[in-house]
Amino acid sequence: MHERIHHRAFTDRLMSAEQAAEFIKPGMTVAMSGFTGAGYPKSVPGALAAQMERQHAAGKDFKINVLTGASTAPELDGVLAKAEGMNLRLPYMSDPELRRRINDGNMEYMDIHLSHVAQHAWFGFYGKIDVAIVEVVGVTAEGDLIPSSSVGNNKTWLEMADKIIIEVNSQQSAAMEGMHDIYYGTALPPHRKPIDLTTVRDRIGQQYMDVDVNKIVAVVETDAPDRLSPFAPVDETSEKIADHLLTFLDSEIRAGRLSEKLLPLQSGVGNIANAVLAGLSRGGYKGLTAYTEVIQDGMLELIKDGTIEFASATSFSLSSEGIEEFNRNVDHYRKRILLRAQEISNHPEIIRRLGCIALNGMIEADIYGNVNSTNVLGSHVMNGIGGSGDFARNGYLSVFMSPSTAKGGKISGIVPMASHVDHTEHDTMILITEQGLADLRGHSPKQRAQIVIDNCAHPEYRPMLQDYFDRACKESYGKHTPHLLGEALSWHERFRQTGDMRPAN
Numbered sequence: 001m002h003e004r005i006h007h008r009a010f011t012d013r014l015m016s017a018e019q020a021a022e023f024i025k026p027g028m029t030v031a032m033s034g035f036t037g038a039g040y041p042k043s044v045p046g047a048l049a050a051q052m053e054r055q056h057a058a059g060k061d062f063k064i065n066v067l068t069g070a071s072t073a074p075e076l077d078g079v080l081a082k083a084e085g086m087n088l089r090l091p092y093m094s095d096p097e098l099r100r101r102i103n104d105g106n107m108e109y110m111d112i113h114l115s116h117v118a119q120h121a122w123f124g125f126y127g128k129i130d131v132a133i134v135e136v137v138g139v140t141a142e143g144d145l146i147p148s149s150s151v152g153n154n155k156t157w158l159e160m161a162d163k164i165i166i167e168v169n170s171q172q173s174a175a176m177e178g179m180h181d182i183y184y185g186t187a188l189p190p191h192r193k194p195i196d197l198t199t200v201r202d203r204i205g206q207q208y209m210d211v212d213v214n215k216i217v218a219v220v221e222t223d224a225p226d227r228l229s230p231f232a233p234v235d236e237t238s239e240k241i242a243d244h245l246l247t248f249l250d251s252e253i254r255a256g257r258l259s260e261k262l263l264p265l266q267s268g269v270g271n272i273a274n275a276v277l278a279g280l281s282r283g284g285y286k287g288l289t290a291y292t293e294v295i296q297d298g299m300l301e302l303i304k305d306g307t308i309e310f311a312s313a314t315s316f317s318l319s320s321e322g323i324e325e326f327n328r329n330v331d332h333y334r335k336r337i338l339l340r341a342q343e344i345s346n347h348p349e350i351i352r353r354l355g356c357i358a359l360n361g362m363i364e365a366d367i368y369g370n371v372n373s374t375n376v377l378g379s380h381v382m383n384g385i386g387g388s389g390d391f392a393r394n395g396y397l398s399v400f401m402s403p404s405t406a407k408g409g410k411i412s413g414i415v416p417m418a419s420h421v422d423h424t425e426h427d428t429m430i431l432i433t434e435q436g437l438a439d440l441r442g443h444s445p446k447q448r449a450q451i452v453i454d455n456c457a458h459p460e461y462r463p464m465l466q467d468y469f470d471r472a473c474k475e476s477y478g479k480h481t482p483h484l485l486g487e488a489l490s491w492h493e494r495f496r497q498t499g500d501m502r503p504a505n
Contacts, residue, residue: 004221005221006140009143011219013217031156031157032133033134035150035294035314036071036094036293039069040150041135041165043167052080064086065087068092069153071383072095073227073228077093081097087108089110090117090126091384093384112385115342118343122160130163131163131164133164134166135166135167145210146176147182148176151182166218167221169223173330179339180209182206182341183340183341197350198354234271234274236434242279244436245276245399245437246282248430262285263356264290264291264312264354266292267290267296267298270361273359277296280302292356295318296322297325300325303337315342346390351391355395358391361401364413369428369440370417370421373385378419389427392427399429400423402432402433404461409460411495412457412501413433415492429441433456437455464502
């Protein structure tokens, strides 16, 4: 495997994952690569977890703080959570074991806008970064690092960490070399300068990541694939949501607010997002662009058939089938995909300049358009806000999508008041369920409420919402955004007590 490592200083530091893990001590802050299950270190976290378990068995405490780009995989988040090895985790996660421990109150979790992570680290908000563990495709003869299937915050971790462990993964396609654009022009206030990125295709940085060789303490060779769960087949509900969006986009084109090439697309991760992307292909669109966080299977297919002409992201998020497709046709994709650091892929000013169309999922929305995308019943975290807020607040259009009900109809996706708010009514323009689409632009709160009830609520819940809204308009303390405070969260409380938001007959 040494053909991936072309610099003597790196081969001199080759060692096992177990030896590398010895550099990590209790109480350290460790920054790791990885973004939505791609490009995370595959070996050192497992070796570290084994060391933690041995220390715990001996009655010694061994926990660390873990920072990444976004979610990772069981080989990182899962093993460290099971080993009870984390004091703090940020900024996003999706591992079931990790989620359970967070919601049980056994560890701390910070849910952060993804565009904020790198700059907050530089501001010193998270303290010193002791060790960085970063996966790469290879090392050049000049000692530069070839980024892997995600970039995330890797540039920042390499610059800030006192010590660096590199994992060189031969499973990652060597043909990815050249697909990355690593920008080193960011600075701290008051010395910031404009970022010269005006189209999705623009290259503003370099192909490789810089690293101080003197900080490298270990190099570990690995041969393991990214682990990503396959997407469920597109169901009828997701197709209806996609169809509502496509009808809306067509109407925007006819109104002259969008061209036939739309504007750069941002798409969240998940089955609804993949259904929407598939719908774009059915809709006959060609020559579109994407300025987003992740390249999913659905987007890969659109790039292949010409629906999307070029895509900029910070990471792949592909199923095993998607990885196989990418590797088969890597020469085609490398001309049409660019991976950047997440402080650029999610940069609010760039998103606003490009006029992105933000397409994201949600857990629930209330009748006024406040969106909860992170917490079930207000306090049970699912994954995190991710980058949805970066795009929703700054994009040309902010669209949130969800089925109108969950748990076999026991939960309504539209509620009187959101139990937790990630995106306020001020950042929400379009809500879509399989029932229909609510265009909230240009409407006051009471107007928005009626539009949401009429278009997005499930028929079984629509009369309940209408009754609440009508009574609130008459009885509320204020009439601008009417609420009955004693009832506003009663649906959530009823579900907590009975397992159903609907009242008993």
